[in-house]
Amino acid sequence: xxxxxxxxxxxxxxxxxxxxxxxxxxxxxxxxxxxxxxxxxxxxxxxxxxxxxxxxxxxxxxxxxxxxxxxxxxxxxxxxxxxxxxxxxxxxxxxxxxxxxxxxxxxxxxxxxxxxxxxxxxxxxxxxxxxxxxxxxxxxxxxxxxxxxxxxxxxxxxxxxxxxxxxxxxxxxxxxxxxxxxxxxxxxxxxxxxxxxx
Numbered sequence: 001x002x003x004x005x006x007x008x009x010x011x012x013x014x015x016x017x018x019x020x021x022x023x024x025x026x027x028x029x030x031x032x033x034x035x036x037x038x039x040x041x042x043x044x045x046x047x048x049x050x051x052x053x054x055x056x057x058x059x060x061x062x063x064x065x066x067x068x069x070x071x072x073x074x075x076x077x078x079x080x081x082x083x084x085x086x087x088x089x090x091x092x093x094x095x096x097x098x099x100x101x102x103x104x105x106x107x108x109x110x111x112x113x114x115x116x117x118x119x120x121x122x123x124x125x126x127x128x129x130x131x132x133x134x135x136x137x138x139x140x141x142x143x144x145x146x147x148x149x150x151x152x153x154x155x156x157x158x159x160x161x162x163x164x165x166x167x168x169x170x171x172x173x174x175x176x177x178x179x180x181x182x183x184x185x186x187x188x189x190x191x192x193x194x195x196x197x198x
Contacts, residue, residue: 117147121147122155129159132196134163137159144159155189157180161197176197181198
């Protein structure tokens, strides 16, 4: 009886099978790790936890200790603030408790609040500009000048020029707009000067 020969697979085919198996194994491992529930604190349970007991005030000093120098007391740490996803925000103060979990990196500081307020005011200025409302644009520009006299982004001259162009479209405002467009090449209002004035 003739002997049957089994065909051997070529080496390239074996390598391909090994590569596909390694990829499938890696993907399966990734899916298993991803399916694990994350250890995120629940906002409601964090709010319902009882606060730490208040420290017991020290007893009245004895007369011999009455003249001792007063001791500085540390301010009480603020409770953690949580985002809508249940993850806490990094505390702003150095004495505030830091959680042992993932946190959102930026605490809300007065500097952040100032930036948020400036962005809101710039949004209103852009709305007035798009609505072609020069009176509202000038009123908001006055408020912007009062709150941000340093004009960190050089916006005041551009908004003032756009208000002039909307209210009085003539050769004089067009020439001023052309000068602004030619010289203020880094201004974010340059394209709006082009749209409303030129």
